[in-house]
Amino acid sequence: MTDDHVYLSLAEEHGDDTRWAFGTGFEDPLHGVDTTLPAGVDADELAALCLALADDALVAAQRLAEWVTLAPELEEEVALANIGLDLLGQARLLYARAGQAEGKGRDEDALAYLRDPGEFRNVLLAEVPNGDFAHCVVKLLLLSSWRLAQLQQLIGHADPVLAAVAHKGVSELTYHRDHAAQWVVRLGDGTDESARRTGAALAELWPYRAELHAAAPETRNEVEAVLAEVLAAARLDVPGEDATVPAVSGRSGEHTEHLTELLAELQGVARSDPEAIW
Amino acid sequence: MNTVTPLTPATPPTPLSPPARATPDAARAAAEAVRDPELPMLTLADLGVLRDVRLEDDGSVTAVLTPTYSGCPALAEMRADLDAALRSVGFATVHVRTELSPPWSTDDITAEGRRKLAEAGIAPPGRAPRRSTGPIPVTLTVRPDSAVRCPQCGSPDTEETSRFGATACKALRRCRACREPFEQVKEI
Numbered sequence: 001m002t003d004d005h006v007y008l009s010l011a012e013e014h015g016d017d018t019r020w021a022f023g024t025g026f027e028d029p030l031h032g033v034d035t036t037l038p039a040g041v042d043a044d045e046l047a048a049l050c051l052a053l054a055d056d057a058l059v060a061a062q063r064l065a066e067w068v069t070l071a072p073e074l075e076e077e078v079a080l081a082n083i084g085l086d087l088l089g090q091a092r093l094l095y096a097r098a099g100q101a102e103g104k105g106r107d108e109d110a111l112a113y114l115r116d117p118g119e120f121r122n123v124l125l126a127e128v129p130n131g132d133f134a135h136c137v138v139k140l141l142l143l144s145s146w147r148l149a150q151l152q153q154l155i156g157h158a159d160p161v162l163a164a165v166a167h168k169g170v171s172e173l174t175y176h177r178d179h180a181a182q183w184v185v186r187l188g189d190g191t192d193e194s195a196r197r198t199g200a201a202l203a204e205l206w207p208y209r210a211e212l213h214a215a216a217p218e219t220r221n222e223v224e225a226v227l228a229e230v231l232a233a234a235r236l237d238v239p240g241e242d243a244t245v246p247a248v249s250g251r252s253g254e255h256t257e258h259l260t261e262l263l264a265e266l267q268g269v270a271r272s273d274p275e276a277i278w
Numbered sequence: 279m280n281t282v283t284p285l286t287p288a289t290p291p292t293p294l295s296p297p298a299r300a301t302p303d304a305a306r307a308a309a310e311a312v313r314d315p316e317l318p319m320l321t322l323a324d325l326g327v328l329r330d331v332r333l334e335d336d337g338s339v340t341a342v343l344t345p346t347y348s349g350c351p352a353l354a355e356m357r358a359d360l361d362a363a364l365r366s367v368g369f370a371t372v373h374v375r376t377e378l379s380p381p382w383s384t385d386d387i388t389a390e391g392r393r394k395l396a397e398a399g400i401a402p403p404g405r406a407p408r409r410s411t412g413p414i415p416v417t418l419t420v421r422p423d424s425a426v427r428c429p430q431c432g433s434p435d436t437e438e439t440s441r442f443g444a445t446a447c448k449a450l451r452r453c454r455a456c457r458e459p460f461e462q463v464k465e466i
Contacts, residue, residue: 089349
């Protein structure tokens with residue numbers, strides 16, 4: 001880059017027509033990484049694990065992106081978009097790894113844009129439609145506490161690529177979970193109205209933990225301990241488990257109609273011209 | 279490889295030897311001078327994302343980069359800029375490898391990089407938190423801020439206004455003494 005100004009640098013010759021603007025011309029996010037599958041790693045298991053973690057991140061990132069222009073204040077909008085961007089970055093690396101492990105020639109775009117809802121493996125909590133801001137931070141607390149615990153355990157995974165993606169993700173998720181937890185405390189221990197709304201969001205979303213624990217039983221104790229600590233600081237009662245959640249399992253490819261709607265928006269442009277170069 | 283290691287001596291002249299300008303020193307200097315697209319006051323060397331520059335036996339050059347954040351859109355731009363910089367000093371074949379492990383930390387920003395950030399009005403990061411292998415404790419209050427000085431007036435009396443700024447790597451802060459808002463590269 002010859003010019004110090006990032007936007008002026010866009011106008012420079014890049015010698016590559018596909019990179020027409022900053023951040024475009026996406027290539028393999030694992031470009032230049034040693035992607036040899038180590039001996040002793042089951043390729044199918046690795047592909048399934050990476051795909052599930054990528055789907056959780058992509059769907060959650062899309063819900064966070066829906067907050068842009070709608071968040072209560074500009075700083076919060078920037079925060080939610082940043083958290084979504086971290087998750088999107090994790091999803092890209094994980095899709096690329098899943099595609100390599102399954103060996104069917106699918107790249108990150110094929111996995112993100114060209115699969116139908118029944119092929120997605122994200123947990124249902126990630127696809128729950130957005131509600132008010134209390135709902136947003138309660139959902140983020142549940143998802144990020146669970147994802148942080150999973151990623152931290154995956155730092156020791158036998159596949160060095162997944163282990164490295166997890167290691168990097170831990171620092172990012174620590175910020176996400178703290179951000180959500182601090183908002184839950186502020187709202188739960190805030191005004192009557194903010195406490196009422198946060199309690200209502202908790203009551204609705206709390207039973208979705210069952211699917212999180214079923215998908216990653218090894219993280220259950222840690223997640224429950226974190227949630228109990230946050231709720232106590234927020235002076236919120238631990239809700240009952242009696243709210244109705246859909247009797248399907250996202251990890252098995254069973255989803256609500258909300259995922260279909262979300263993917264229609266997320267995939268629409270890419271599917272309208274699958275051969276296009278972005 | 280965790281650190282930038284000394285370059286191996288130039289290979290003896292062979293029919294494959296690179297043109298005269300394409301020396302190890304030239305490669306190192308060209309790669310180190312490439313600027314970060316989002317923090318253009320910093321070079322890749324200042325930022326600590328350039329982990330190695332080495333000549334291969336076949337006369338090509340390999341540069342090793344590590345990403346800052348998983349979703350950082352600047353990585354492809356950095357790679358292209360590195361490629362162009364190394365070609366401009368005479369290397370016909372340039373490999374840019376990406377190294378994911380160990381992950382980049384703001385502790386990798388050099389002292390020179392920290393000075394340049396402060397000069398540009400961006401507070402440099404404090405020490406990144408040490409992590410054990412056990413569960414990471416949740417932080418329920420805004421962290422104590424005394425370590426972050428205002429890059430305008432130098433006062434330590436500053437507060438965090440948002441942990442997330444215009445790019446993934448920055449937080450927003452405000453100085454209580456001179457009232458100026460400023461950005462800080464947040465610890466990771």
